[in-house]
Amino acid sequence: MDVRISGVTKLYEPDIRALEDVYLTVPKGEFLYLVGQTGSGKTTLLRLITREVMPTKGQIAVGEYNLRKMSAFDLALYRRDLGVIFQDFKLLPHLTAMENVAFVLDVIGVPPAEVKERTGEVLERVGMWRRRFLRPPQLSGGEQQRIAIARAVVNAPSLLVADEPTGNLDTHTAEEIMQLLLSINASGTTVLMATHNQFLVDAYRQRVLELHMGRVVRDEKRGRYELDGDF
Amino acid sequence: MGTFRYVLRDTNRLLFRHWGLSLLTLFTAVAVFFLVGSSALFMLNTRYLVARVESELLVQAYVKNEAQLQTVADKAHKIPGVASVRWVTTAEAMERLKTRLKGHAQALTILGENPLPPSLEIGLARAVLAPSVARELLAMPEVDDVIYAGGLADKLARVSRFATRFSMFVLVIAVTASALVLFNTIRISIYSRRDEIGVMLLVGATPTFVALPFVLQGMLLGMGGALGASLLIGGGYEALVRGVEATLPFVQLFRDPSMLLRLGLILLGGGITVGWISSWMAVERFIRRALRPM
Ligand SMILES: Nc1ncnc2c1ncn2[C@@H]1O[C@H](COP(=O)(O)OP(=O)(O)OP(=O)(O)O)[C@@H](O)[C@H]1O
Numbered sequence: 001m002d003v004r005i006s007g008v009t010k011l012y013e014p015d016i017r018a019l020e021d022v023y024l025t026v027p028k029g030e031f032l033y034l035v036g037q038t039g040s041g042k043t044t045l046l047r048l049i050t051r052e053v054m055p056t057k058g059q060i061a062v063g064e065y066n067l068r069k070m071s072a073f074d075l076a077l078y079r080r081d082l083g084v085i086f087q088d089f090k091l092l093p094h095l096t097a098m099e100n101v102a103f104v105l106d107v108i109g110v111p112p113a114e115v116k117e118r119t120g121e122v123l124e125r126v127g128m129w130r131r132r133f134l135r136p137p138q139l140s141g142g143e144q145q146r147i148a149i150a151r152a153v154v155n156a157p158s159l160l161v162a163d164e165p166t167g168n169l170d171t172h173t174a175e176e177i178m179q180l181l182l183s184i185n186a187s188g189t190t191v192l193m194a195t196h197n198q199f200l201v202d203a204y205r206q207r208v209l210e211l212h213m214g215r216v217v218r219d220e221k222r223g224r225y226e227l228d229g230d231f
Numbered sequence: 232m233g234t235f236r237y238v239l240r241d242t243n244r245l246l247f248r249h250w251g252l253s254l255l256t257l258f259t260a261v262a263v264f265f266l267v268g269s270s271a272l273f274m275l276n277t278r279y280l281v282a283r284v285e286s287e288l289l290v291q292a293y294v295k296n297e298a299q300l301q302t303v304a305d306k307a308h309k310i311p312g313v314a315s316v317r318w319v320t321t322a323e324a325m326e327r328l329k330t331r332l333k334g335h336a337q338a339l340t341i342l343g344e345n346p347l348p349p350s351l352e353i354g355l356a357r358a359v360l361a362p363s364v365a366r367e368l369l370a371m372p373e374v375d376d377v378i379y380a381g382g383l384a385d386k387l388a389r390v391s392r393f394a395t396r397f398s399m400f401v402l403v404i405a406v407t408a409s410a411l412v413l414f415n416t417i418r419i420s421i422y423s424r425r426d427e428i429g430v431m432l433l434v435g436a437t438p439t440f441v442a443l444p445f446v447l448q449g450m451l452l453g454m455g456g457a458l459g460a461s462l463l464i465g466g467g468y469e470a471l472v473r474g475v476e477a478t479l480p481f482v483q484l485f486r487d488p489s490m491l492l493r494l495g496l497i498l499l500g501g502g503i504t505v506g507w508i509s510s511w512m513a514v515e516r517f518i519r520r521a522l523r524p525m
């Protein structure tokens with residue numbers, strides 16, 4: 001799915017301006033880094049796309065969906081085509097790694113046999129097959145991250161939204177996760193990734209969108225990390 | 232198919248993960264529905280009693296002489312509320328007295344000529360009509376005197392009204408109480424699973440799918456409560472009827488198995504409905520809030 005954001009402003013409270021007049025078009029199949037200082041509005045922008053946040057002003061559409069106006073049922077359909085990796089993972093602690101991934105397919109009515117097959121495949125892909133029976137509290141941060149990714153991609157989404165997917169990982173693990181995201185992107189999925197990881201952005205050059213105090217201050221085809229607000 | 236299985240597994244999990252809470256809710260529901268059923272039986276019994284007494288309530292009109300019985304009977308038939316008219320001739324009145332006195336009947340011979348007046352026994356459609364019927368009878372020149380159980384009719388009507396109101400009151404209180412208890416139980420279940428629900432909604436589960444296990448949980452708890460209450464009432468009432476028959480033979484309790492069955496079915500339907508509505512209200516509200524974007 002492609003993303004079309006035009007003239008979006010988000011005020012959390014009358015005086016908290018998280019985004020200001022943002023225009024952004026992401027074509028199908030693109031990989032986009034979202035960079036910017038803490039509090040610059042990256043998470044807000046991603047949450048507009050998951051429709052956890054509604055713009056105060058402006059339009060937002062993803063694929064065939066107009067996010068300003070949609071029924072609860074359409075929202076459910078839309079989210080099935082959307083993969084989300086949350087900054088805090090949002091894994092369910094009482095379920096095993098495998099159950100956490102299968103859960104996504106279970107709750108949208110995928111037949112059990114298919115759930116088993118697709119869950120197995122994706123766990124192999126993120127290298128977690130051998131640890132599939134462990135629960136999140138028994139897994140390391142990087143392993144939890146992989147499960148979160150597996151869960152986000154198990155339903156073959158058209159759009160993948162990742163909020164700092166390499167948050168607390170060492171360089172080596174971060175690179176592995178990056179490879180994974182790139183391979184998912186290579187299979188046709190549009191990827192939006194908010195990140196503070198300068199090393200990755202500079203090593204795997206992609207389109208870079210920089211936010212500063214809620215405004216788009218840079219949009220480069222094959223950009224680097226260096227932040228405007230850094231000097 | 233996968234959906235169905237998931238919902239059932241989930242409902243099962245909801246019921247048994249918080250089994251203490253489920254049990255508590257179930258007990259409360261049983262108590263509440265037991266109360267409803269008992270008050271319904273109380274009302275039925277009162278009405279039964281009133282109807283029985285009503286059907287036995289007679290207005291006795293004493294007529295000056297036997298030749299006038301026909302005239303009075305004809306007029307009595309025309310009074311609204313009169314259901315039956317029966318002649319009691321002097322001879323029959325004497326017969327009745329004799330059977331009542333049994334062995335001492337010969338004592339009556341000292342009376343010489345039969346002194347008992349002829350009368351009409353008038354049955355009524357409704358007990359409350361007794362005073363007005365009596366008044367009309369008394370207004371007839373052929374009628375000497377009218378006797379009926381005066382205050383009784385009035386009292387019966389009042390008892391019947393009270394029983395109906397009382398059971399309605401119990402019904403309203405009980406339904407409210409059970410709805411609140413079920414609502415809260417479901418809310419606690421929802422709260423204990425809020426993270427899971429949040430993730431479900433974020434990955435594209437439909438609101439109906441998310442709500443279903445909770446609604447089923449509420450319906451099962453309501454149904455379980457009503458079922459328990461029905462069984463208790465069924466067994467308890469049988470025992471009560473038998474006990475009363477053995478110790479107080481003159482009291483006759485209402486006894487109709489088909490009525491008991493119907494009461495049980497009504498309770499069951501009520502339990503399921505209350506469970507359904509209260510759990511739906513709890514879960515729908517939660518989902519609507521969870522889906523509302525910031
Ligand atoms: N729910 C909220 N209520 C009020 N203000 C909020 C809320 N969420 C975010 N904000 C504010 O909006 C601004 C942008 O926040 P956002 O989370 O989008 O930043 P970010 O770029 O993701 O930061 P970080 O890199 O630290 O994750 C911040 O000033 C933040 O305090």
Ligand SMILES: [Mg+2]
Pocket residue numbers: 042043044087163
């Ligand atoms: Mg953020």
